[in-house]
Every structure is written in C-alpha cells, then in structure tokens.
Amino acid sequence: MVAGARLGEQLGPAPAIPLLVAGLLGAIAALFLPKRPARLALVVVAVATLATASMQRALDGQAHSPLTAPRDARAAATITATLTDDPDGGPYNARVLARVTRIDGRSAGGRTVLVTAGGDAAGKLRLLESGDEVKVSGWLQPLTGYDARLRWRHAVASFDAVELRAFEPARSPLHRTANFLRARVLAGGRHLAPTERALMAGFLLGDTRELPRDVEAQFRASGLTHLLAVSGANVAFVLALVRPLLRRLLLRAQLVAGLTVLLVFGTMTRWEPSVLRACAMAACSMMALYLGRPTAGVRVLALAVVALVLADPFLVHSIGFLLSCGASAGIAVLAPAITARVPGPHWLREPLGVTLAAQIGVAPVLIPVFGSVPLAALPANLVAGPIAGPLTVLGLATGVAGGLVESWWPGLATLLQAPTAFLARAMLWVAAFFSRLPVDVDGRAAWAIVAGTALLGAAKLWSGRRRNLRVDALSSR
Numbered sequence: 001m002v003a004g005a006r007l008g009e010q011l012g013p014a015p016a017i018p019l020l021v022a023g024l025l026g027a028i029a030a031l032f033l034p035k036r037p038a039r040l041a042l043v044v045v046a047v048a049t050l051a052t053a054s055m056q057r058a059l060d061g062q063a064h065s066p067l068t069a070p071r072d073a074r075a076a077a078t079i080t081a082t083l084t085d086d087p088d089g090g091p092y093n094a095r096v097l098a099r100v101t102r103i104d105g106r107s108a109g110g111r112t113v114l115v116t117a118g119g120d121a122a123g124k125l126r127l128l129e130s131g132d133e134v135k136v137s138g139w140l141q142p143l144t145g146y147d148a149r150l151r152w153r154h155a156v157a158s159f160d161a162v163e164l165r166a167f168e169p170a171r172s173p174l175h176r177t178a179n180f181l182r183a184r185v186l187a188g189g190r191h192l193a194p195t196e197r198a199l200m201a202g203f204l205l206g207d208t209r210e211l212p213r214d215v216e217a218q219f220r221a222s223g224l225t226h227l228l229a230v231s232g233a234n235v236a237f238v239l240a241l242v243r244p245l246l247r248r249l250l251l252r253a254q255l256v257a258g259l260t261v262l263l264v265f266g267t268m269t270r271w272e273p274s275v276l277r278a279c280a281m282a283a284c285s286m287m288a289l290y291l292g293r294p295t296a297g298v299r300v301l302a303l304a305v306v307a308l309v310l311a312d313p314f315l316v317h318s319i320g321f322l323l324s325c326g327a328s329a330g331i332a333v334l335a336p337a338i339t340a341r342v343p344g345p346h347w348l349r350e351p352l353g354v355t356l357a358a359q360i361g362v363a364p365v366l367i368p369v370f371g372s373v374p375l376a377a378l379p380a381n382l383v384a385g386p387i388a389g390p391l392t393v394l395g396l397a398t399g400v401a402g403g404l405v406e407s408w409w410p411g412l413a414t415l416l417q418a419p420t421a422f423l424a425r426a427m428l429w430v431a432a433f434f435s436r437l438p439v440d441v442d443g444r445a446a447w448a449i450v451a452g453t454a455l456l457g458a459a460k461l462w463s464g465r466r467r468n469l470r471v472d473a474l475s476s477r
Contacts, residue, residue, distance in 0.1 A: 001306045004048035005313040008055025013063040016053035023050035047306060055313040062156050065111045066103065071140045071157040078137045079103045079159060084112065085270055087126045088209050094122040097155060098134065112154045113140070114147055117161040124164045129179055130270055131170030136161040152317040178267035185268075185399040191414040196424040200395050202228035203388075206269050215428065221435035223359070223377020227388055227427075230269045231324055232278040237392050238265050239282065255290045259283060273321035277328065280304035297332040301325065322365045330361020355381045380434035384427060391423040 008016070026046030033039040070077055081098035089095050095116045100108040115136065117125045128134065138161040143150060147158060170176050185204055189197045198210040208216060208228050219225050242261055246254045262279045269275045281304045288295050305325055308315055315321045331354055339353030359377055366373045374380075398420055402413035 001047050001051045001309045002316055004051030005055045005309055005316045007048070008052035008313065009059070011052065011056055013060035014056040015060055016056040019049055019053035019056070023047070023053055047310075050310055051313060054310055058154075058313050061111075062151065062154070065156055066107065066109050067100065067111050067113065067140060067157050070103065071142055074139060074141045076137075076139045077103050077159075078135065078165070079108065079113070080133065080135045081113070081115065083128055083130050083132050083134065086129050086207070086209070089122065089126065092122060093118045094125040096125065096128075097150070097153060098159075100159075111156045113157045113159045114143065114150055114155050115159045115161050117164070121161050121164045124167075125161070128167060129170075129182075130267075131172060131175030131179060133168045133171070134164060135166040136164050138162045152314045154314065174263065174267055178264055181264065181400070182268045184404060185396065187399075187402070189395075189399055189402070189417060189420070191402075191417055192421050192424070195428065196421055199228075199424050199428065200391075200399065200420065203392055204230075204234070204395050204399060206230040206272050206275070215431070218431040218435040221374055221376070222380040222431050222437075223374045223434075224380055224384055224431050226274075226323070226327070227384065229274045229320060229324075230272055230278075231274040232281065232328065233388070234269075234392060235262070235265065235275070235278040235282050237389075237396065241393070241397065251290065255286055258286050273315060273318040274324035276308055276315075277304060277321060277324045280308055281328070298329070301328050301332060319365065319369055323362050326361040326363075326365050327358040328361070330357040330359070333357070334360055351382055351385050355385070374437070375439040376434040376437035380430060383434075384430050387423055387427050387430065391420065391427060394423065395420050 023046050026042055026049060030039050030042040030046060033042060069075075079100045080102040081100045084097045084099050087094045087096040093116065095114060097112055098115045099110050099112050101110060102108055115125070115134075117136075117138075121136070125134070136159070138159055140157050140159055143155060143158050147155075170179060182205060186201060189200045192200065194210070195212060195215060198208070198212070199215070201207040201209075202211055206229050211228070216225075216228070219228060238261065239258065242257075246257055249257060262282055266275050266279045281300050284300045284303050284307075285295075288300070308321075334357035335354045338356055339349050342349045342352055344352075355378055358381075359373065363373050398416040402416045405412050405416075
C-alpha cells in the first residue's frame with residue numbers, strides 16, 4: 001500500500017480511472033482464486049494499484065479545484081467554511097484549517113484552506129472550535145514556506161482573513177456531542193495549576209496548545225512525546241471505562257455502541273494520525289470478534305494501515321502516523337521475543353520488552369527525521385509507564401465528573417482533581433529529570449548497534465552449531 005502510494009506521488013496528479021478499475025477488479029478476482037500463493041500475489045498487486053490510483057486522484061483534487069484560479073491570482077474573496085481543527089496561534093494571531101463550502105456565493109468543492117487572521121479577527125477566531133461554521137472575508141494565496149507542508153493535510157491554499165463576518169456553532173450532532181464532552185473534560189481541570197492543566201489536555205485530548213514550550217521540549221528530549229499524543233492506550237482506557245455498560249447489551253448492539261464510542265472519542269481528539277490508527281485497529285478487532293474470527297495484532301495493524309492509506313494516501317507523509325504505526329509494529333513483532341529473553345521478574349521484563357520494542361519500531365522514523373533517538377527514552381518510559389496509566393484513567397474520569405459538578409460545587413471538583421494533580425506533577429518531574437541525560441543514538445550509532453547485534457546473533461548461532469556437532473561426534477563414538 002505504501003509503495004503504491006509513493007509510486008502515485010511520482011506519477012503525479014491524474015484521475016487514474018483505469019488504475020482504479022484495474023485495482024478493484026484484481027481485488028475481486030483474488031476472492032475466487034483457490035491457490036493461496038497466487039491469491040496473495042494478486043492481492044498485493046491490486047492493493048498497490050489501488051494505492052497508486054488513490055494518491056493520483058488525491059493530488060488531482062488538489063491541483064484542480066474551484067480555488068485554484070483565485071489562489072493563483074491572489075484574489076480577494078468571501079468564503080463560508082467549516083473548521084476542521086481548533087484554532088491555534090499566538091496572542092495576536094490565529095490559524096486553523098477549514099473546509100471551504102462556498103466562495104463568493106459559488107460552490108468551493110469542500111476544499112481545505114489554512115485560515116490565518118490577526119488583530120480583532122484573530123481574537124474572535126480563537127474562541128471557536130472544530131465543527132463551527134464561519135464566514136470570513138480576505139484574500140487567497142498559495143501556501144509558502146513552512147506552511148507548504150500542510151498540503152499533506154489536504155490544504156490547497158492560504159486564506160488571510162481580514163474580517164469575521166458571521167459564525168454558527170457546529171450543526172453536526174457528532175460534533176456537538178464531541179465538543180460538549182471535550183468541554184466537560186477540560187472544565188474539570190480548571191482548578192489545576194496552568195502547567196498541569198495543559199499537561200492533562202495533552203494526555204487526554206492531544207491538545208498541547210497551552211503547554212509551555214520548555215515543558216514540551218523536556219518531553220521530547222526524554223522520549224515521552226508520545227504521551228502527549230492520544231494513541232492506542234487512550235482508546236483502550238476509554239473502551240475499558242464503557243465496557244461495564246457495553247457488556248449489558250446484545251452482541252450486535254455491543255459492536256454498534258463500541259464503534260460509536262470510537263467515533264465520538266476520535267472526534268473529541270480531532271482525529272490525530274495516532275488516533276486514526278488506534279481507532280481503526282480497535283474497530284478491526286471489534287469486527288473480528290463479532291464475526292467470531294479473532295486475529296493477531298500484526299494482521300489487525302496491516303488491515304488498519306491498508307484501509308487508512310487507501311482512504312487518505314497523504315498519511316504516508318504524516319510523521320505522527322508513521323511513528324504510531326512503527327511503535328505498534330515493534331510491539332506486535334518484537335515485544336514477545338524480547339520479553340522472553342530478558343532476565344528478571346515478569347513485572348519488569350514485560351514493560352521493558354514493550355518499551356524496547358516500541359523504541360526499535362520508531363527508530364527508522366525518528367533518526368531520519370529528527371537525527372537521533374534519545375537514549376533516555378528507555379528508562380524514562382519505564383518510570384513514566386506506571387504513572388501514565390492511572391493519570392489517563394483518573395484524568396478522564398475525574399475530568400468528566402469535575403466538569404459536571406464544577407458549576408454548582410467547585411470545592412468537589414477541586415477535591416476530585418487532587419490525585420490527578422499529584423500524578424501530573426510526578427510526570428512533569430520524570431520528563432524534567434530524564435531530559436537532562438544528554439546521550440542520543442544517531443544514525444551511525446544505530447547502524448553500529450544493528451551490526452553488533454547481528455554479530456552477536458551469528459556468534460551465538462555458530463556456538464550452538466559447534467556444540468551440537470561435538471555432541472553428535474561424541475554420540476557416534
């Protein structure tokens with residue numbers, strides 16, 4: 001799938017109808033092949049063909065849209081758009097991705113633009129949230145500089161907003177529900193200190209907009225940044241919280257309710273790439289259990305990645321998506337073997353094996369992109385792991401409860417948040433302490449580790465072979 005998407009990127013924008021039809025016919029034909037090797041080969045070709053067609057069509061949608069001409073002409077316009085994320089920015093500016101439905105009264109084809117604003121318009125825009133509809137005046141222009149990377153989030157232009165003419169709250173019941181629950185979770189943390197409150201927003205919802213930059217740098221230097229991005233652990237905790245209710249339903253109702261929980265939670269967290277991966281894997285697992293065909297984690301990961309990249313081929317350029325998939329692959333493939341070979345008690349071997357496997361899985365992404373992997377990540381994750389679980393569960397439960405009672409009993413909301421505040425301070429201390437360890441693993445060190453591991457493995461195999469030969473010789477005498 002990934003190779004096909006990369007090939008489509010090299011071929012460039014095109015409707016790719018013949019490739020799309022060929023891929024679909026190949027996938028259908030594979031269902032009727034009796035031989036497994038031939039079926040697998042045809043499925044691989046069909047998936048690659050579909051990915052190539054999907055990428056070309058996505059690029060074609062960017063290159064040819066109702067916004068292309070006014071963007072290239074840097075024309076003034078009035079647009080009606082729906083925010084696809086929460087606004088971000090500094091004290092005097094705001095920026096947010098929005099899906100444009102109309103431009104100067106004409107259809108805009110639902111294309112995404114980066115809306116930027118300053119002054120009074122920025123102050124108004126920052127009060128809105130994902131799903132809200134706005135009508136703004138300004139002018140279009142091409143994406144430039146660092147903003148050009150947003151083309152991989154489907155942005156086709158930048159819109160400099162001068163005036164916010166009107167806005168409406170989210171119309172979608174899904175967005176209204178998600179925004180209400182999100183507001184309740186955040187409201188429950190109002191009595192926390194600012195840094196702890198911002199940390200909980202990152203832990204629970206992946207929202208790091210208010211987190212101080214020095215704290216964010218500490219989490220990055222200690223290899224704990226993944227805790228600030230909602231992922232599989234958060235999805236598992238949410239499903240665990242609602243499991244007592246789901247178990248009372250019939251099997252089909254459990255599936256529908258579980259998928260609904262995933263949909264609402266994903267919308268609450270604004271569908272970050274790691275959330276997409278986690279929710280897709282959870283949905284695959286739920287469907288497999290419903291059909292009575294439980295499957296291994298590697299297969300679930302493969303199915304989720306194929307489905308997601310086929311739906312949005314631009315995900316192959318998302319660092320968050322690549323890191324999430326790399327960590328999941330490392331845990332699914334390497335964790336059992338590492339855990340079995342590490343000495344010590346099980347309560348230590350299992351988290352050590354999982355942490356080491358995850359770090360190995362993300363290394364092929366971290367080293368080329370960021371230049372190195374912090375060596376402190378392994379001990380930092382071992383120490384932070386026992387804190388992260390209770391912090392997420394308590395933060396989510398007490399956040400919702402505190403948000404519900406905060407308006408009429410503030411003291412109870414403060415009391416409910418006391419354990420969360422303690423755990424949040426402990427997590428901040430862990431990040432600060434391990435960020436001071438200066439040793440990193442760069443590309444050369446990574447290759448040296450790989451070579452050393454390969455030599456040790458070869459030596460062990462050779463030693464074992466010589467021992468077996470000696471035993472056989474003695475037995476023959």
